[in-house]
Amino acid sequence: MNLFETIAYYFTFPFVRYAMIAGVFIALSASLLGVTLVLKRFSFIGDGLSHVAFGAMCIASILKFTNNIPFVLLITILTAVLILWGGKKVRIKGDAMIAMISVASLAIGYLLINLFKPNNPNLSADVCSTLFGSTSILTLSVGDVILCGVLSGVVVLVFIFFYHKLFAITFDENFAQATGTKVRLYNLFLAIIIAVIIVLAMNLVGSLLISALIVFPALSAMRVFKTFKSVTVCSAALGVFSAASGILVSIVAGTPVGSTIVVANLLVFFLFMIVGLFAGRGRA
Amino acid sequence: MIELEAQDLGIGYAGKRLVEKLNFTVHSGDYLCILGENGSGKTTLMKTILGLKAPICGSLEFGEGLKASEIGYLPQQADLQRDFPASVEEVVRSGCLGRMKLRPFYSRAEKALADERMKELGITALRRRCYRDLSGGQQQRVLLARAMVATTRMLLLDEPVTGLDPEVTKELYRDIEMLNKDQGITVITISHDVEEALKYATHVLYIGGRLFFGARDEYLRHIGGEAAREPENAAEGGHAE
Numbered sequence: 428m429n430l431f432e433t434i435a436y437y438f439t440f441p442f443v444r445y446a447m448i449a450g451v452f453i454a455l456s457a458s459l460l461g462v463t464l465v466l467k468r469f470s471f472i473g474d475g476l477s478h479v480a481f482g483a484m485c486i487a488s489i490l491k492f493t494n495n496i497p498f499v500l501l502i503t504i505l506t507a508v509l510i511l512w513g514g515k516k517v518r519i520k521g522d523a524m525i526a527m528i529s530v531a532s533l534a535i536g537y538l539l540i541n542l543f544k545p546n547n548p549n550l551s552a553d554v555c556s557t558l559f560g561s562t563s564i565l566t567l568s569v570g571d572v573i574l575c576g577v578l579s580g581v582v583v584l585v586f587i588f589f590y591h592k593l594f595a596i597t598f599d600e601n602f603a604q605a606t607g608t609k610v611r612l613y614n615l616f617l618a619i620i621i622a623v624i625i626v627l628a629m630n631l632v633g634s635l636l637i638s639a640l641i642v643f644p645a646l647s648a649m650r651v652f653k654t655f656k657s658v659t660v661c662s663a664a665l666g667v668f669s670a671a672s673g674i675l676v677s678i679v680a681g682t683p684v685g686s687t688i689v690v691a692n693l694l695v696f697f698l699f700m701i702v703g704l705f706a707g708r709g710r711a
Numbered sequence: 712m713i714e715l716e717a718q719d720l721g722i723g724y725a726g727k728r729l730v731e732k733l734n735f736t737v738h739s740g741d742y743l744c745i746l747g748e749n750g751s752g753k754t755t756l757m758k759t760i761l762g763l764k765a766p767i768c769g770s771l772e773f774g775e776g777l778k779a780s781e782i783g784y785l786p787q788q789a790d791l792q793r794d795f796p797a798s799v800e801e802v803v804r805s806g807c808l809g810r811m812k813l814r815p816f817y818s819r820a821e822k823a824l825a826d827e828r829m830k831e832l833g834i835t836a837l838r839r840r841c842y843r844d845l846s847g848g849q850q851q852r853v854l855l856a857r858a859m860v861a862t863t864r865m866l867l868l869d870e871p872v873t874g875l876d877p878e879v880t881k882e883l884y885r886d887i888e889m890l891n892k893d894q895g896i897t898v899i900t901i902s903h904d905v906e907e908a909l910k911y912a913t914h915v916l917y918i919g920g921r922l923f924f925g926a927r928d929e930y931l932r933h934i935g936g937e938a939a940r941e942p943e944n945a946a947e948g949g950h951a952e
């Protein structure tokens with residue numbers, strides 16, 4: 428059996444198709460938004476929020492909700508709004524505050540889950556899969572895939588609709604505000620969307636590796652391209668490509684999904700860095 | 712028609728008052744030039760007018776229905792990041808965004824306006840270039856074009872000619888004058904170029920040690936009178952150049 432036949436064979440399983448669809452959707456929305464986040468110097472926010480989502484997930488599993496997503500989403504959105512709006516006033520300590528919230532949620536989440544579920548033999552496996560995503564992407568139900576698709580569809584539509592506004596508040600926030608753009612409102616939008624993406628991406632790569640989905644495609648695109656539009660388009664393409672190839676490799680080679688996707692992103696980044704170096708030299 | 716009126720306005724930063732008891736009025740179609748030494752608070756005043764900073768005390772009232780989306784603004788120093796990927800065209804067009812409300816894309820008229828402003832400022836050839844790869848003077852022209860795209864009623868320029876060569880400087884003054892005279896746009900500029908102020912401005916606001924606000928001719932008499940009375944103050948006025 429050659430490689431293509433192997434892949435075709437795997438794709439006869441619905442769970443593989445689901446994983447692929449959900450992964451591509453999530454990567455697309457994460458990489459689109461990543462451009463704005465990286466340029467706004469907000470990359471660290473993804474990291475902080477994903478740890479908050481982890482903490483919320485732990486609490487949700489202790490409380491034995493039938494569906495964890497709404498609770499986790501709510502907590503993460505609230506934290507995102509708090510950080511993006513509150514961070515303005517305490518600018519200097521903004522990054523320290525995020526670090527604090529991030530570590531605290533990680534610790535509290537793990538502590539609580541240990542206190543309240545001491546007899547669970549699968550505890551460390553559970554925690555590990557929440558942190559690294561492991562195989563949960565391969566166990567998605569049709570409902571999960573639809574939820575993923577709808578949420579990322581909304582994110583992509585919102586992004587396209589507010590594309591120019593996002594450019595303005597990213598390029599020069601003061602000018603945008605002075606000339607009548609509702610900067611605070613769009614920042615709030617941004618906070619909510621980031622939170623949604625993070626909760627979505629937890630399934631795919633786990634809460635430790637989410638930042639990679641958000642940050643890598645944008646950084647890679649910025650090595651080579653020099654306008655906002657080209658960077659955005661390239662970032663989306665790279666995000667989707669890395670996620671798809673990462674999922675394929677992990678299925679065929681049996682490697683952990685999340686880490687494989689991140690490594691794919693990393694390789695793309697190195698490739699673009701080299702291309703960027705040569706392109707820069709050619710022009711000079 | 713009154714566009715802007717300051718009464719006993721105080722401006723500054725937390726715990727630091729820069730200027731107090733500012734009183735001035737800007738009428739529609741005026742060309743106000745703000746003069747003063749470095750650090751006297753000119754930029755701070757402009758930011759207060761734009762609503763980017765709250766006044767410390769006193770009041771600042773806007774004329775009937777003046778909306779932020781009718782204002783164009785050139786910052787003295789845009790705190791932009793070194794590595795921002797943006798083409799000249801993208802930056803200039805973004806001037807339109809304030810008045811687009813929820814409409815997501817630029818209209819043909821808005822694109823045409825951006826093209827026209829780029830032509831006026833001689834940056835049409837740079838339109839596909841990356842903003843961060845331009846020289847300081849070229850960047851200044853891009854931000855000026857953006858400000859001129861944004862304005863429909865009032866234009867605020869913080870040291871617009873910094874870094875421009877003499878040729879472009881002259882043209883810029885002519886463009887601003889045209890916006891002011893032909894389209895009736897109210898202009899407020901900050902300048903260290905007293906000659907320019909006296910050539911184009913209808914009003915002068917001097918902040919610093921001694922406040923002055925009045926029409927250009929009054930200002931001429933004012934500095935003339937002071938020169939006659941106390942020679943060292945004339946030297947101070949000269950510093951504003």
Ligand SMILES: Nc1ncnc2c1ncn2[C@@H]1O[C@H](COP(=O)(O)OP(=O)(O)OP(=O)(O)O)[C@@H](O)[C@H]1O
Pocket residue numbers: 724725729747748749750751752753754755756787
């Ligand atoms: N963000 C800030 N926080 C605190 N103080 C500030 C801030 N920005 C400026 N200042 C102080 O306010 C004073 C006035 O600054 P401002 O920029 O308004 O001066 P300016 O009149 O525009 O000067 P210039 O001619 O150099 O542009 C300065 O003494 C400066 O140190």
Ligand SMILES: [Mg+2]
Pocket residue numbers: 753754755787869
């Ligand atoms: Mg200044």
